[in-house]
Amino acid sequence: MSSTAQPRRGNTRQRIQDVALELFAEQGYEKTSLREIAEQLDVTKAALYYHFKTKEDILVSLFQDLARPIDELIAWGETQPPTLEAKKEILRRYSEALAAAAPLFRFMQENQATMRDLSVGETFKSRMMRLLELLKQPEGTMTDRVRCFTAIFAMHAGIFALRDVEGDPEEKQEAILEVATDLMVRAQGVTE
Amino acid sequence: MSSTAQPRRGNTRQRIQDVALELFAEQGYEKTSLREIAEQLDVTKAALYYHFKTKEDILVSLFQDLARPIDELIAWGETQPPTLEAKKEILRRYSEALAAAAPLFRFMQENQATMRDLSVGETFKSRMMRLLELLKQPEGTMTDRVRCFTAIFAMHAGIFALRDVEGDPEEKQEAILEVATDLMVRAQGVTE
Amino acid sequence: MSSTAQPRRGNTRQRIQDVALELFAEQGYEKTSLREIAEQLDVTKAALYYHFKTKEDILVSLFQDLARPIDELIAWGETQPPTLEAKKEILRRYSEALAAAAPLFRFMQENQATMRDLSVGETFKSRMMRLLELLKQPEGTMTDRVRCFTAIFAMHAGIFALRDVEGDPEEKQEAILEVATDLMVRAQGVTE
């Protein structure tokens, strides 16, 4: 962090993003004011506006930078054949991507109401729909569809919700992946 | 809705709650202003303060009134023996209770960041912990615990998340319950 | 002005309008901040917003209240036959109406750029067109039309522009009316 003395270097934009993500995730988007972000960075509010056009723009930039791996994963997934093995791999990779962008996903999870009328919300929703499409079985029952849905959702929620459950983080993450994979597998209509 | 003409004596408090819940659920807690609530009710902001001490107080009152069935359900659950059948029944009843208080749960689901530093948040969290305790198997593995957790979470999320998936609402609700029950059953240590 | 002690009575709205008009006319619309208005009234900025929805709304209200006589005059003018005598009377009355709402017209005269993109601007422009229509002679030459136009404009400009010319105000006003009337008369097709 080395904030002693003059940082004044070309990294301000990045630092704004870091602090913003931290505060957005901790307190929520609306409750985080630009004054707060600026103060924590020891710059003026106007400096934020030099780097970002609006408050929302800061959020958008976070998604652009951090959600890319997810996009790439989905794009990759769409090139795969719809085999069980491929689907398992998608979930495995999704679990990793999620862990890498944990604060962002925590933010999304906890600020859904806000996301809804922020441009970035729509974008995300459609991403999820594409992912769902990759995992589900075309002729599956409603129950199967719900299973797939739950698989994805469990991963999202899991990361943060289990924070206050005792246990090793890695172990938890693996357990979540296991449950999700299990749900997805059962959703393939292995019924009979 | 019969909102034409006469203000219908004595039910203002109730009407405030109705409108507040609707707006809180639709737009989020922070983005809903008391002015908005008052305007929609055609009373002044000051009138809200006659009935409730603060904005947060309105929210608290909603939880007090609407989350009671959940509390009662959990309390009832705690009197039951930890059999599979009882656990299934708890989930079944939970599904119903959730449906009955759907807007409130939608609100919670979508405003977690807000809930966190509102007194009512803690209350709710502990409720969930108690519910989890009821469903999980004491010596279960981490994976089993995650299954239980996912079961509950799936029910919460399901109600709203599936809104924009085609299909009959009741069918969806049943499917969700089925998936949740399934998860919980598997979590009972099908180990051997 | 009696601003000693507590004014707190139902006249705040009026007082806001008074001060606003004075400042808008003196410094221009954009250069007058709500802080300034509030300070001069010894209330908070928020108090202004209790009485008016926006800054622009204060201006609109001034027009609504002060430009009414002009509207009525034009409406009356439109009921008159297009005789020379009637047209003279219209100018005479217009001169009076202008004097009565002098600060507002000074404001308009000096803030045309601002008026242009304020809703109230369009309204005013059409008013002027109607007035012009009343005075001009249908088959008049371009020169005649310009004369009518100049007659009206001279009255608008005169009131303020002559402020720093020595001489008795009433005498000036009469002189302006005389010049305007003269212009209008000549515009009636002294063709032959």
Added chain:
Amino acid sequence: MSSTAQPRRGNTRQRIQDVALELFAEQGYEKTSLREIAEQLDVTKAALYYHFKTKEDILVSLFQDLARPIDELIAWGETQPPTLEAKKEILRRYSEALAAAAPLFRFMQENQATMRDLSVGETFKSRMMRLLELLKQPEGTMTDRVRCFTAIFAMHAGIFALRDVEGDPEEKQEAILEVATDLMVRAQGVTE
């Protein structure tokens, strides 16, 4: 306008003036920000400060460059004998000078409130007084003085005010000059 590609060395100062005048005239001085000017020129705000000390300085420079013909005209007028013929010639030339610097005069006409507390305002006012002095008859009545005043003002206002009146621009300009000349002539006390 050839604004594609190469920046055309050395003329930036001129380009700033061009864009500034256009925007000042279109939107008013206060509503035009340096950011806007810079953006339209595709340079940074700081570049403007290389060429001009302040925002006001840009405006001052416009007057210095564009109002010179007016100054010269007045200076020339002051060398002429106060004959009717000379006065007519002054008006004729003034009409031309005005047309040549139309956007600047439009700006002045529409931003009087702003002009008033910009150094350049005083300068201009005294110019007008000198012009008035040239046209009026020393012992004229108040009415005569008003006529002279109106003559000048009509020319100022006319150019822009008639923009939305149908008709050929040149014809309009001539009509305005005719009316102004007429007013001035009558102001010479041709009474008897």
Added chain:
DNA sequence: GATGAATGAGTTTTCATTCAT
């Protein structure tokens, strides 16, 4: 002849809340 990064002072506007009536 310019830019990149920033600032300080300001703007309009909104909010939850209060209180005398």
Added chain:
DNA sequence: GATGAATGAAAACTCATTCAT
């Protein structure tokens, strides 16, 4: 059981300006 009038604090955002490079 309410309203009318107001406040204090804060929000997001904009602007002219500066200065090291």
